[in-house]
Amino acid sequence: MGRMSETKHDSLWAAPTPDGPIDATITIPGSKSLSNRYLILAALGSKPVTLVGLLRSRDTELMMGALEALGVTCAVDPDNDTTVTVTPPTSGRFRGNVDVFCGLAGTVMRFVPGLALFADDAVRFDGDEQAYARPMKPVLDGLEQLGATIEYHGEEGFLPFTVTPPKTLPDSPAKVSIDSSGSSQFISGLLLVGSRLPAGLELTHTGERTPSLPHIRMTVADVNGAGGHATADEAHHLWSVEHGELQLPERVVVEPDLSNAAPFLGAALIAGGRVRVPHWPVETTQPGGLLPGYLEAMGARITFPEENGVRYCAVESDGSIHGLGDFDLTAAGEIAPSLAAILVFADKPTNMIGIGHLRGHETNRLAALVTEITRIGGQAAELPDGIAITPVPADRLHGAVMETYADHRMATFAAMVGLKVSGVDVVDVETTRKTLPDFVGMWNRLLG
Template sequence: MTETPANTALWPAPHASGAVTATVHVPGSKSVTNRALVLAALAAEPGWLRRPLRSRDTLLMASALRTMGVGIEEGVGPDGSGEAWRVIPSGLRGPATVDVGNAGTVMRFLPPVAALADGPIRFDGDPRSYERPLNGVIDALRVLGARIDDTTVGAPGALPLTVHGGGALEGGRVEIDASSSSQFVSALLLSGPRFNQGVEVRHVGGALPSMPHIRMTVDMLRAIGAQVDEPESGGEPNVWRVTPGALLGRDLTVEPDLSNAQPFLAAALVTGGTVTIPDWPTRTTQPGDALRQIFTEMGGSCELTEQGLVFTGSGSIHGIDVDLGEVGELTPGIAAVAALADSPSTLRGVAHLRLHETDRLAALTKEINELGGDVTETADGLHIRPRRLHGGVFHTYDDHRMATAGAIIGLAVKDVQIENVATTAKTLPDFPELWTGMLGN
């Protein structure tokens, strides 16, 4: 197990002296990068992954796949167009030990892959990873024919665990409750083409969060030759079917991480400035694309141009009543902006955030209120009444989106200090440098 070192250093969040005008090149999407790595590792031939994100979560995924026998070569793409990873599939094998850190995609996407390996694969991670639910994946894999030991050390349905790979998995039909994480569905779909019978996943629980991430999984599967039937294209509600078959090696370019563009777009909204994000896709399944509408409703305006997405703040920030069930990862940044608005906000549909890197609803409530805010938790979200905020320490709980939320508040509130801003390296390397560069510091 690798434990993240304690980091209590305080980072003075830069305060904006005026309207921000900047172009910010946001690194690649973590969600796309880690899905692409899994699919390339399961393909029948080598493939290229261009402009991958290099962050803690993606490097953990690459390292995990290497320990299971997959070749991943880092270098420059075949046309010299920048950083690329060449993924060379090979026989998945154990024994091996996978360090998941606190990466939900690693701890959930790889046990189905491990079920296809020859030999045992042990999964372990940071202390917080032991508290994050895995039962949806574990129980489903057992139904599909896998042998998993999850009771030796911790509680059942969680890390640490060992998947005893048998070189293949029968697959077939399975019912799961994925209301705590859409990653349970994506995990089974990603490996489904390699199961003998493919897989049919039926969600039988409450509201399914983060649907854009499932759409992303389906689109990426189809792009490399998989046949997928899903509700969006006229299939049965809450049912996904993947047909068994070979996956093709592809040359994939990773989109910028639109959720990680959030703090920079928020900077334009908070300061009444203009921020341009190059390479914003015209069509995408990333949840971050919803920021165009949400932040416009909160007082900004945006335009997709040849230069990218150009977002401009009006100088006023309005409260919002919004269901974020499909885009829950945007909640911390929206909460930060809402705390600076001219009217109250209600953020709904995000009860599942209590099971993320930290309990994000409790953490946001505590940290904003300790700066003088007025935030209350609801059954499935937050109610935020703007108040005049003051400086203080904004704790991050080893959660990258808490750190960027604190930085947003710091633009408008003097003397905010972010505890452990280094946690942003989970998905957004060099955030402090990007942030100060945006401000011209």
């Protein structure tokens, strides 16, 4: 290995640069998207559910903390902290007159307010200061249409706010119309609780485009896996959920987070070599399941070997990377930063489109990517619905202190750039704890 990883001081991490091709097998923790959906669905049931392989990260800790504030018990197995048993309140009602802290977790701030419909009193929501910039209004408008009262304690449509449940819920099919163009989580947050409404839910998305549709499909599949009956008419932006009791199976195994595999599998293209990730599912509702196809289009060789009953995703590359021209990433915008890091070193330009909603994530990811690519001597520009990356020769790129904006995917983006550009120092790499509690250790293992 060339430049070794080390912490320069409290806030800077020196991204390691390997001397040659890499060869590694990296095990990825459980899916954040599935973990937090299962936690919500387990809380909405009536019997305990044991979640196996649950991601333990800041986002899932915030979700468990939110549920416990509402009277749910989340008991961690003392012998395995990724096994958690969730027990709903015995009364069937969630505890009100409580405070829920969302941190910067979109799934917490957009999924948990729906539970407040079934609380016995008002529930107050707050989060990190940076979370005050993340849009919330569509899901809260939906709750108001269901009879809840929303009181904003700052700017309308953003944290902090209080949700007061209605005295009675609608006894005819609840019809809700929202514009979810800014995030698929607004739709998912309402679909997760639709079964609890006395006559179910009919949800219409009024926007022209539905971002990250696979995440909504994941929610529909998970609701149905818990015994619910959710259906989708995607062509007309309509979803419906019938009234019924939800109950996950007694034991649920969480898939690895396929989006979190992107920095590691993508490293094979940037540095050259081979990277394998075990426990890759044959079928999945995760948007990260599209990753192998994207990497193959960039020139990687993708295989799915099986060893001792374990299926791997293996990515091999000689380090040559093909640009993709116009590249529609609507279905999997969350992996855009990782793909952008690869495309910085491609042989021709790429316009990553369909990801305008990334302006409302942990940070404005489009602006952040342009700023950080430019910072190292690269060339990029924002598009109305995405980002244009024009590669420059690698010898014209240079090291720099790269910002992460309290955004875990910007931190992994910077680490990926550091594979080929020496002298990259990353601000606050520990923001990766949001979904990868031991990212630095995993990254060092990747590079041997």
